[in-house]
Amino acid sequence: MANEFYVDEADRSPLSGIVDEEVYFGELVSDGGSGVTKFVYADSNETLGLARSDVQAGAAEDEDDTAEENYLPNEELRNRAQYQPNESDARVRPRTAQDNGTDPAPNISHRDVVGVIDAAGGTASSASEFAGRIVEEGYTDDAATTYDRATGNFKAIGVAIRPAKQNGDAVTDFDYPTPVQLFGEVRE
Secondary structure: OOOOOOEEEOOOOOEEEEEOOOEEOOOEEEEOOOOEEEOOOOOOHHHEEEEOOOHHHHOOOOOOOOOOOEEOOOOOOOOEEEEEEOOOOOEEOOEEOOOOOOOOOOOOOOOOEEEEEOHHHOOOOHHHHHOOOEEEOOEEOOOOOEEOOOOOOEEEEEEEOOHHHHOOOOOOOOOOEOOEEEEEEEEO
């Protein structure tokens, strides 16, 4: 039996759609009806979801023992993404942004507000790494751009649940799913 690592608690049924680009499990996605893509700052709030781990889609071939960690477009067995739609108080584990060598990894602590940033407002190298990934509100990239709702370049999706960080434990943040209690809707 497979373990659903990316969704802890949810009441809504998962949805699915054909992917338009490569989507990793644990990334925020948007499905506007024309296909599933990584969620970015400009997307509508109504189409937010979290890409779920799907054993059938992850096993590209019948004899494949290890699941791939992504959905691939134009690949027959792995092009339909399952995603958990947004709902108030659900507990999910979206992936954080990656440390790309220039922009630092996020530093998400317990009860931090987390969300997506407007990558176009930061460095050009940030755009692809930030799509579908979360950072804490107040995150600063290497161009010294701070992302928060007051500046208008950050959309909040929920509050991080990181008691280990509160206790001072070392926790790797980048490219890793972070437990989040979702808001009822994306907040700007």
